[in-house]
Every structure is written in C-alpha cells, then in structure tokens.
Amino acid sequence: MRLSFIKCHGSGNDFPLVDGRALDLSDAQWGQVARALSDRAGPVGGDGLLVLTAGDDDAAFGMRMFNSDGSEAETCLNGLRCVARAGFEALGLDRATVRLKTSVATVARATDLAPGVYTVTETAGPATLDVAAWPLDAGAAQVVAAPVPPLDPHRAFTAVAIPNPHLVSFVDRVDEDELVRLGTVCEAAPVWLPRRANVSFVEGRGEDRLFVRTFERGVGLTDSCGSAMAASTYAACLDGRVAFGRDVTVLNRGGLVRARAERDAMVTLSGNATWEWAGEATIDLIHARAGDLTIARHMDAEIAAWAAVADAAC
Incomplete structure (x- = not known):
C-alpha cells in the first residue's frame, strides 16, 4: 500500500504523521505501518507513528500513536501537538478537544515560542497516582x-x-x-x-x-x-x-x-509542532518495511526556526 505522510517533530520527538480519517486499517495493520515507517534503519525513521483520526460527538478529531515496536500508546503529548496542527489545518480550527486512546485533551493554537515556530498549547490529565x-x-x-x-x-x-x-x-x-x-x-x-x-x-x-x-x-x-x-x-x-x-x-x-x-x-x-518534510512511501504490511520513498517538499524555514530554539536551549 502507498501512504502519504508528513515527517514532523515536537521538541525533537520525531514522527511520520498520517491522515488516517479515510483509511480502514486494523490495529495490527497500523502496528505494521508504525514498525515500517519509524524504523531508523529504513528510509523514514521516527520515535513512532502518529495518526489523525475522525472526530466524534465529544471531539473534533482524534489521535492514535503507535510506538516504533508497533504497540499503541495511550497518548504522546509531543505528538499530540503535531496531530493538533494537522487537525487544525484540515478542519479550519484553532482550538479543539481531541479524542485519545483512553482520554481526551484540549489543544489550541498559541503564540509562537519563537519566530517561525508553530506552537500549540495542550492540556491533559488529570494525572493519577493510582x-x-x-x-x-x-x-x-x-x-x-x-x-x-x-x-x-x-x-x-x-x-x-x-x-x-x-x-x-x-x-x-x-x-x-x-x-x-x-x-x-x-x-x-x-x-x-x-x-x-x-x-x-x-x-x-x-x-x-x-x-x-x-x-x-x-x-x-x-x-x-x-x-x-x-x-x-x-x-x-x-x-x-x-x-x-x-x-x-x-x-x-x-x-x-x-x-x-x-x-x-x-x-x-x-x-512546537514543526513540519520537516512531506512525502509518501510504499508499505509492505507483511514484513513491516517501507520503500520507494518520494519527498514532495522540505520545510526548510521551519527546520531552521526550530534549530535556533534548540541551540539556545542547550
């Protein structure tokens, strides 16, 4: 299968992000996609896979996050900012409630941390000690x-x-x-x-x-x-x-x-919710491999804007 995605990162936590609202894949298949695209030895690489999903009565859109080993996480807050940006741009919003695996979170477009750094504020919880x-x-x-x-x-x-x-x-x-x-x-x-x-x-x-x-x-x-x-x-x-x-x-x-x-x-x-590049790849679901990568465009200005922030933070 051929998938389009955006390579993005939140605070250096990098992911391929797929708009999955029109895709009909099983949990096991999404796990294989995650293993294929996030494999550091493959053509893309990442800390996992982000999926923008459809909304429901309580949320404008949803998010799924699969780790690089194919397991699904309850949430990923660096990834949530990236999914929020994708949802905002797809639906013309600047704030939303997002459906996560076991909870919901609120997100909103925020004042940029630095010039050229797309910034999202997210609130999650309540944290529990149980x-x-x-x-x-x-x-x-x-x-x-x-x-x-x-x-x-x-x-x-x-x-x-x-x-x-x-x-x-x-x-x-x-x-x-x-x-x-x-x-x-x-x-x-x-x-x-x-x-x-x-x-x-x-x-x-x-x-x-x-x-x-x-x-x-x-x-x-x-x-x-x-x-x-x-x-x-x-x-x-x-x-x-x-x-x-x-x-x-x-x-x-x-x-x-x-x-x-x-x-x-x-x-x-x-x-931040930084776009690095947009591309597509062919996914071998059986062997969890990605190949035939094509890159449509690089977001050089965003990459440079975040690099300046990261360098100053060191």
Whole structure:
C-alpha cells in the first residue's frame, strides 16, 4: 500500500504523521505501518507513528500513536501537538478537544515560542497516582518520592500516569547507563509491571527549569517525550521542587517546552509542532518495511526556526 505522510517533530520527538480519517486499517495493520515507517534503519525513521483520526460527538478529531515496536500508546503529548496542527489545518480550527486512546485533551493554537515556530498549547490529565490501574506492584497504592523495590530499592521514584505510566526520579546528574538499565528492566514487562512503563531521570537546573531524559516504553532512550515532561512537572510539584500553577521551562535533548501543573492534576504544555518534510512511501504490511520513498517538499524555514530554539536551549 502507498501512504502519504508528513515527517514532523515536537521538541525533537520525531514522527511520520498520517491522515488516517479515510483509511480502514486494523490495529495490527497500523502496528505494521508504525514498525515500517519509524524504523531508523529504513528510509523514514521516527520515535513512532502518529495518526489523525475522525472526530466524534465529544471531539473534533482524534489521535492514535503507535510506538516504533508497533504497540499503541495511550497518548504522546509531543505528538499530540503535531496531530493538533494537522487537525487544525484540515478542519479550519484553532482550538479543539481531541479524542485519545483512553482520554481526551484540549489543544489550541498559541503564540509562537519563537519566530517561525508553530506552537500549540495542550492540556491533559488529570494525572493519577493510582498505580493499581497500570498495574504496578510496588507494595503501595501510591509511589511518591519512594523506592520501587522490584526495580531499585535505593532510588526514589514518583509513579504518575497521564494517562500512560511514568516512573520519575530526580537526580543531581543524569546517568544514561543507569537510565537505560532501569528502562530495560521495565521494557521486559516483568510480572510486577506487565504493561511496562516510561522511566525518566530529571535534573533541576535553577529556578523553574527542569531537564528530562527518558527511556520511553516501546521506543528506548529518546531525545524527548512529551508525557514524560508533563509527568515530571507534576512530580516536581508533588515533591515541592516547583510550585503548582507556576510556569516552568522543561528542557530535553530535542529542545524545550513550557509547562504548568495545577493542583487538580491537569498539566499544560506549550511547545512546537514543526513540519520537516512531506512525502509518501510504499508499505509492505507483511514484513513491516517501507520503500520507494518520494519527498514532495522540505520545510526548510521551519527546520531552521526550530534549530535556533534548540541551540539556545542547550
């Protein structure tokens, strides 16, 4: 099958984005498309696949996100901004409610973070601390700045679902080897964490600035994860590191977002939705391979505008 898509990114979290409103594919087929298009060894590559879907009585449009291993995530907030832009442009909107896999989110066109950087504000939640819903068997109903003994009895985590599950640990300095080790344990779907989880190390970098590094479920070590930045902001507020209702800058390897967590557990992110190029490829659904790539156009001005922001954030 032949598919058209846009290669895009939110804060460096990159994806092929497909308008799936008129496509009739099964969940398994979408998983194969995700594996084909997001394969870093293939012609496109990405952290996963974004799909713009039709709306319903409660939402103007919907979003599905498939990880690079073909599994479907509950949400992806960096990806949501990109899907929001696609939905806005397709339907002539500047704000909307979006249907996610297990929840809804609100999105709106926002003032650009910098000249030429298309920016979307998104609000998701409420974040929940009920680990039984994951499920996570850590010996407690909630985990806030406390160990998860099966993972590491000596490191403190906060367990937050928004709605996908995150284990957040605040560190003086990110040790990527340790992050990968812990993330790999979770990725194996042990009996105490059968649906896996995202794992993030978070550094405080002065007043109202955080740096987040994430081992993402179904992806691995990633330059950016929007829901991890949201979960980390909420966890920082729970831990007294950041005040509820206060804007913070959340940095990552891909750039930054502005974030704010409220006491009602709703979290708002404002960040980029950058188009890089538009193209199409042939998908072999049986073998999950993409080929015969053609690129219709490159969005050089958008790429350059975001590069200036990312360089300044480093």
